[in-house]
Amino acid sequence: MSPADSAAPLNLSRSNLSHLDVLREAADLGLRVLAAGRWPESAADVAPPVLPGFTGSSFSPLAAEAAGRCLDAYGPGPGAQLPVTAVVVASALGDVAGAVRVAEAVDGGGRLGPLLFFQAVPNAVAGHLAARRGLTGPVVCVGGARSGFEVAEVLLADGDAELALLVLVEQAAGPGGADRAAAVLLAPQEHCPTHRQLEGARP
Incomplete structure (x- = not known):
């Protein structure tokens, strides 16, 4: 990839985390998108489902929900064994809500629960995904x-x-912002998947 390509911005700022932008970025790097999922997908997605073991922030629930939808679109359910699959969590700002909650507690002299310490780094939800989905x-x-x-x-x-x-995750960073997440399952171009392709995944 050329320096110019590396410097080019990837437009994932809109609330649906544009599939076209994701497809273009994957193609530029010689990758195939096998399946995709995102949150929100429809007006029914008001708040991400509660994620046991995580509290006080939407960051990890957003990541888990988008990733789960992506994996479900690719193949049969959580019990299916995938090939060796890496988990990459990407976020420009990280867990904004969690950081604010910790800062407020510290400023006010309050105590922080152990769950907040556990989820202070984004690899907590990455590990959760890896363990739950094999x-x-x-x-x-x-x-x-x-x-x-x-x-x-x-x-x-x-x-x-x-x-x-x-898994791409961004929380609302100011007034008028919106929490959003997208997940894509990537493979090299020569990979021949046996399950449903992106074209058959959710729009």
Whole structure:
């Protein structure tokens, strides 16, 4: 990839985390998108489902819900065994709501519960996904969509994983903002999947 390509911004700022942008970025790196999922998908997605073990922030529930929808679109349910699959979580700002909650507690002299310590880093939800869905590849967290795609490309090219689940998460960072997440299951171009392709996944 040329320096100019690397510097080009990846437009994932809209509330639906544009599939066209994701497809274009994957193609630029020689990757195939096997399935995709996002939150929100419809007006019914008012708040992400509660994620046991995580509290006080939508970051981890957003990541888990988008990833779950992506994996469900690819194949049969949580009990299905995937090839060696890496989990890459990418977020430009990280867990904004969690950081605010911790800062407020510290400023006010309050005590922080152990769950907040556990989920203070984004790889907590990445590990959760890997354990619950039987994903046995590397777990990596990076600061942005572009970096996420590039890390996924490296993991696949080096043979560290056969597939890569890339989860992009951004929380509302100000008035009028919206929480959003998208997940894509990536493979090298030569990979021949046996399950449903992106064209058959949710629109």
